Amino acid sequence: PISLFHAQQYFAAMRENTVTGVTSGRHMGMYKALCTSLDDPNTIKQQEQILEGVVAITNLCGQSGLILSRFCKARDIMLQKKPDNFHISKLRIIRIYEADVNFLLKHIGKRVMRSMEKNNCLSDMQHGFRKRRNTYHSAMSIITAIDIFRQARTGYALVETDCKAAFDCCIPEIVKLSWLSKGVPPVTAEFIYNHQTKTTYDVTAGGLVSSRSYGGQDKSFGVGQGGGISAENWTASQDITNRALENSPIKACIIRNPVTSEVKHSNGTGFADDLSISSGSNITANTPSVNLTKLQRITQLANDAHRASGGSFSLPKCSFRLVTTTKSGKLVDHPSTFTIQPTPTSPPEKFQQKLIDEAHRTLGIHITPDLQPKRQEELLQQKSQQLLLLLRMNPLPPDASYTAYQQHIMPGFLYPLIAQRLSNRAINRLQSPIIIHLLHRLNLSSTMSRRLIHLPPQYGGAGIPNWAITTCARQVEFLQSALDAQTFYGHTMRTSLLNSQLEYGHGVSLIASMDVRMEGMTKTWITNLHKACVEFGVILAGGWTAPLQRLHDVHIATAFTNTLPLMFEPYNSRPTARISISTSNPSPSQGNIIAYGTFF
DSSP, rough: OOOOOHHHHHHHHHHTTTOOOOTOOOHHHHHHHHHHHHHHHHHHHHHHHHHHHHHHHHHHHHHHHOOTTTTGGGEEEEEESSTOOOOOEEEEEEOOOOOOHHHHHHHHHHHHHHHHHHHHOSOTBTTTTTBBOOHHHHHHHHHHHHHHHHTTTTOOEEEEEEBBSSEEEEGGHHHHHHHHHTTHHHHHHHHHHHHHHHHHEEEEEEEEEOOSSSHHHHHHHOOBBOOOOOOOHHHHHHHOOOOOTTSSSSEEEEETTTTTTTTTEEEEEEETTTEEEEEESSOOOOHHHHHHHHHHHHHHHHHHHHHHTTOOBBBOOOOOEEEOOOSSSSSEEEEOOOOESSSTSOOOEEEOOOOTTEEEEEETTETTTTOOTTTHHHHHHHHHHHHHHHHHHHHHOOOHHHHHHHIIHHHHHHHHHTSSSSOOOHHHHHHHHHHHHHHHHHHHTSSSHHHHHHSSSGGGGOOOOOHHHHHHHHHHHHHHHHHHHOOHHHHHHHHHHHHHHHHHHHHSOOOOOOOOOOTTOOOOOHHHHHHHHHTTOOOOOOOOOOOSSSSTOOOHHHHHHTTTOOOOOOOOOOOOOEEOOOOOOTTTTOOOOOOEEOOO
């Protein structure tokens, strides 16, 4: 049950302008007034008494499965997805519920998801709306798998799908059955079901409200977006499709660890309603036709499962790639046709084939088969110039300029950089125009040393964070957490690291060395991170090295490079600051990762 303390915390943290109570008039400001601390003891007592009544009614509904008539009225807000596109099918629908029922739904969703995560009730494929799983995990599952296929000099196929009106197509009966199968109490599942099937909606757009409503008893239009438990309902419904793909006898993506020989399969990676499926193997060199056939059968199964649960693919947004790799590592397009049958009675539909030089936007990250970040860099450069023009046309005070930089500008650029292979120099080019403008607003010289710009204020610097350093630090943090994970993305990260170590061919760990000689090695996300760490004087101590088998054996790369002059400047003479990153569950083949170095 919900306690008075939990209710006070929730309503006190909510913004007063949060849209709620549009049908009853009980807006969020009223609930926040009950949680505002006043000096009068009698007033505080009256506040608690009123809020206790609200909590008691909310708990009664959640524990009995009954639902108030006031809880069954909501409003749809129609928002534009794209500028200047007012077609009704292209608008985003956000559902607004009563403040107290939305609080109850959020409380139920939080408790249910915590229980399912604890009992491992969700598929490893789903990354959205889950704790400790974000967009990076979904994108990096694709990126590291492509890295492994490139290291193995084998081709692969990839399909990107998009669900049509995913949240509006969740069938309440299927959601209820999914909840019950995962151990959710029947009363709780019944309350969620009643809320879905008994709620009526009116519609507002452009400041106008419809005179009629839709929905009601035994009618449902999905879970919608914006509700307190909308994401959890979608996750429960989507988990059925994910389980069907996992249990398929066809294994599209097969990755084997070169050291432990552990093999893991994956038939897709999902984030919210976006599903990416890759087909390939680093065990056997599949022909393009084999990769394409596996991909078609898994995609057809995903389509059928979506149809059975009330959803469908938006075919114009779906695309596929079919790539082969030469012995020299060059990627080559393999023209082909990819079709699925949306329904048993409909004709086959074709997917658009994207070429190697065409970037696909996956969760805001632009990915090409060769993983070259050229397109991403171009888009970020355009964004940087547009932002610079906007800041010049709308100058802010010094304190507001620094706040805008920290809270809005920097996060918007760092998000795609963590999953990309941009060099430190390229990242500095993105940041430089904005830094120069910010220095002007702070009345500082734009010609001051870059190290002084990024030095913390307590040491006499301007304290402006360096995007390249921040990106490198976050990539190290992601690597440390991924190497410990017993999931598919953790398996691919470990495999890619070990493949790079074998290509490196020395008797020391690649990530622990300060060596940047990588001629002949496959450029991957990990090798790019290692290069960035070397530039900043950071050492990632640990990792696996190939053991020698006999007494006089020598690592082949070591034997070769010992006859050559030193081709890089050692960083051992640089001052270092130790940064310790310990793994929670290190494996024998991985070892602890400890980073130490200096960023200045």
